[in-house]
Amino acid sequence: MRFTEKLLAASEKNDSLLCVGLDTDISRLPKHLLNSDNPVLGFNRAIIEATADLVCAYKPNTAFYEAMGADGWRVLKQTIEAIPSHIPVIVDAKRGDIGNTARMYAQAFYRGLGADAVTVNPYMGFDALKPFLEYPDKCAFVLCLTSNAGAKDFQYLPSKGKPVYEHIAQKVVGWSKNGCCGLVVGATYPEQLRRIRQIAPKLPLLIPGIGVQGGDLEAAL
Amino acid sequence: MRFTEKLLAASEKNDSLLCVGLDTDISRLPKHLLNSDNPVLGFNRAIIEATADLVCAYKPNTAFYEAMGADGWRVLKQTIEAIPSHIPVIVDAKRGDIGNTARMYAQAFYRGLGADAVTVNPYMGFDALKPFLEYPDKCAFVLCLTSNAGAKDFQYLPSKGKPVYEHIAQKVVGWSKNGCCGLVVGATYPEQLRRIRQIAPKLPLLIPGIGVQGGDLEAAL
Incomplete structure (x- = not known):
């Protein structure tokens, strides 16, 4: 399944x-x-x-x-x-490393721990994600726009007319086959969440940040 | 020390x-x-x-x-x-997560394992690094320009006249107090390495990618 x-x-x-x-x-x-x-x-x-x-x-x-x-x-x-x-079970690990290392992490979480999904960091690009995508019944949730204050440091940098996190959302849509990718998007940014949902209409979204971090449940939904 | x-x-x-x-x-x-x-x-x-x-x-x-x-x-x-x-001892972990989680990782590596340094991922910004910087005799090596092919996916995105990885190098220089930050820069890009050394003249650099990945030792030095 x-x-x-x-x-x-x-x-x-x-x-x-x-x-x-x-x-x-x-x-x-x-x-x-x-x-x-x-x-x-x-x-x-x-x-x-x-x-x-x-x-x-x-x-x-x-x-x-x-x-x-x-x-x-x-x-x-x-x-x-x-x-x-x-x-x-989504293991929140936010891993990301070059190919042979990513392969070891995928093995640790999917085979060793029996997780169904894992959160991963996109900074090192496609080859750092690829080993996670080779398990057809698993899912890699890629950090896109995170719910913390530090998201402003690099995720919002404008590049070619859009912020870095939109570049990431678009690339991940292209990389996802048969639902093997999702995106992590903070509930603290409902307008940006709407835009990311437009870019990635079919990907599952993991949305942290409701409650203590100030995200609004209704707005996120 | x-x-x-x-x-x-x-x-x-x-x-x-x-x-x-x-x-x-x-x-x-x-x-x-x-x-x-x-x-x-x-x-x-x-x-x-x-x-x-x-x-x-x-x-x-x-x-x-x-x-x-x-x-x-x-x-x-x-x-x-x-x-x-x-x-x-530099633990190559490439961690990065929000504050209370980063605090647990810093505890795991610095206290639990007794490491002197750890590699960290900058995508989530300053608050994800801050807990690692609160140990005055330790060092967080922040991913800047990595040695793998996927570095081209997001690290090179141009923003305000320079690539994302230069934004990261400049921010980390500002965050580093008393040598508590370093940068990870691949040996596979000697010209970019020269530029990053200009931006960060005093930070220790961790330079992977010599050998199998094609980086040249003389050029990197």
Whole structure:
């Protein structure tokens, strides 16, 4: 089953467009969990159990697990295994490197961890993305316009009549075959989101930034 | 000791500008090593022992360890521990994410693994780099102009009279305090390397791409 089919099926089953992040910071866990053997996994399992009928995807963030060392990588794998198999897992890794390195990352996330999708960084261009696109039932979500303040530093630079992020959206549309690419676009920029949706009418969009970062749910939808 | 001081001391001691990568692919190891308990670590230790008087830095690449799962992260830590303490370790991770995530990555690499430096991706802008700059004796090497073919996709886009990668070099010069930033510039573009050195006369440069990728050592120097 292609990623887009799996995503659509999960979305329809739960009538949901919500992706729940699993960026679990051990220093912010409820105290009663800290006495258990594996508090982060326990917390993640409770979140998954409480939300599995409300979401269309889960998104664990590698940084929070890598900060725990080798054990963290094991907890990340156990977390992904705890997610019901019909719900897509997007590993938020934002990787991007030359071909043979990207091939290793794709192997780590798709084969090693069993993820359905991964977030990737476009700065190094097509050959850095290509190894992720060689898995026909997976999806690479490419950073396009991010929700943070620093997006203004380089993503908005004007080039040939349009900002850099629009160049990226257009290239990714050309690179995507059978739904193997998506785009990451911050909810904090609804007008730009509208324009990116015009450029990429068929690509799945991962839209962070609702809530604390100030993005508006209605406007994003 | 600041990173730049440690780098200079190692460089002077060994009369070397060479950084040795530790991108160890288990499928390409000599067969006699595969019978040992920890073939990747054994290979890395042999490389380190054979080169410790010839280099100014080592650069393990996280992808090759993550492809091994949780054990890989342990081997990465053991590899870094096997490097003599006076030689800087640059973890080639090319990370870049919003503030609280970047803080976790900085913690994973600087505290967890004990690295001296890390490669980072500039696409998400200053707030994605800031947590790496808060360690005064560490260094973040920011991707500027990379050595791969895909560099042409976005890094060369012209904006306000210069390519995107020159905008990045100029911004990083402004962000660097006391040698806490460096730049990654491919040896495959010696003319552009000259220009970036003019923009950033004091920043350490990490220059991949000599050899297989076609970069010329003399031209790069």
